[in-house]
Amino acid sequence: MALLQTAQLEHLPPSHSIHIALYRNIQNAAFLQQQLLDGNTDFEYALIDASVLVSKIHALAAVYRAVNDLLSNRLRSRNVHSEIVFSLSPNNNRHQPHADHIQLATQAAVRVALPTTSTPQLDPSFRHYPPSTPLLPPYSLSALPLPITNSLTTPLEQIAESFRRFGIQPTTTSLLLIKVSTPESPITSDQLSSRLATQIQGEQVPFDDETLASMTDVGRVRKIYKLNSGGGGGKKKEVNGNEVNGVNGARMEREVDERREMEVLILGAMALRGATN
Numbered sequence: 001m002a003l004l005q006t007a008q009l010e011h012l013p014p015s016h017s018i019h020i021a022l023y024r025n026i027q028n029a030a031f032l033q034q035q036l037l038d039g040n041t042d043f044e045y046a047l048i049d050a051s052v053l054v055s056k057i058h059a060l061a062a063v064y065r066a067v068n069d070l071l072s073n074r075l076r077s078r079n080v081h082s083e084i085v086f087s088l089s090p091n092n093n094r095h096q097p098h099a100d101h102i103q104l105a106t107q108a109a110v111r112v113a114l115p116t117t118s119t120p121q122l123d124p125s126f127r128h129y130p131p132s133t134p135l136l137p138p139y140s141l142s143a144l145p146l147p148i149t150n151s152l153t154t155p156l157e158q159i160a161e162s163f164r165r166f167g168i169q170p171t172t173t174s175l176l177l178i179k180v181s182t183p184e185s186p187i188t189s190d191q192l193s194s195r196l197a198t199q200i201q202g203e204q205v206p207f208d209d210e211t212l213a214s215m216t217d218v219g220r221v222r223k224i225y226k227l228n229s230g231g232g233g234g235k236k237k238e239v240n241g242n243e244v245n246g247v248n249g250a251r252m253e254r255e256v257d258e259r260r261e262m263e264v265l266i267l268g269a270m271a272l273r274g275a276t277n
Contacts, residue, residue, distance in 0.1 A: 003204045004196070006189045009064050016067050019179040019192050020059075022050060022211060023202035030170035032200070043199065044185075046084035050174035051217040052166055052224060055209050055263050059176060061270060062087040067180060077159050080180050089162040090225055090269035165224050174215040175202065213259065225269050227262060 007018045026032075035043035046063075053059050066083035069075050077083045168175060177200070181187045205211050222228070 004193050005207050012067050015183045017181045020207050021177045022205050022207040023175045024205055026173050026175045026202040028201040029172040033168050046081040046178040047168040048176040049172045050176045050215045053212055054216055085167050086159055086162045088166045225266050
């Protein structure tokens, strides 16, 4: 499997393809952040600290939202790549989202991240999302959190806070890099691979949920999205004294369920942001 993945999200035009690369053990994070601050167009990427991501869908939902806003001429930040980072945040005064936007963003992300997952279809006659329709099996909109009230007063403050929370920092060691190819600035996966080989000092790894799970700082994610603390703790041994990757099978299953529930709550917070402003 190629480590640099190229995705085409449903409901977005084929002219806008998404290139995605995941890294661990990043050695030049401070340099990369400085290139963004300097506005170096050779480093025009969404550079996300992977420790604040819980899944592929989490990242792809932000990509969908940002590209959709680009196509609708309503970007709030400098470009589509900074908008991806901004779109991860639950705290911004964005335009009032339509409920069908929630479904389309999630549905498009699910189709790429989980090709075998069946997702609900949007009924054109509805301008709302039927409450009984599952967002991600087995959850429904009733499980989504209330929108988070924004305490930041200006768009610039909101954008800056998003980059502090989700963007690359000098201390970042796990990095998700996203590049959007557009008609105005097209780039192929081969071209991007050659460029990244000289720009990124780190170990490229598969962009999948298992790898992301090994990078996630769950406590930090819960704090950012104001989620209730779930279970967890130190290593626990099975009854027979054997360990499987430091946790027993029952705990592993529980952690998978908790992560999936957290993913749904995060998607809801992202999609419903600004609804109470």
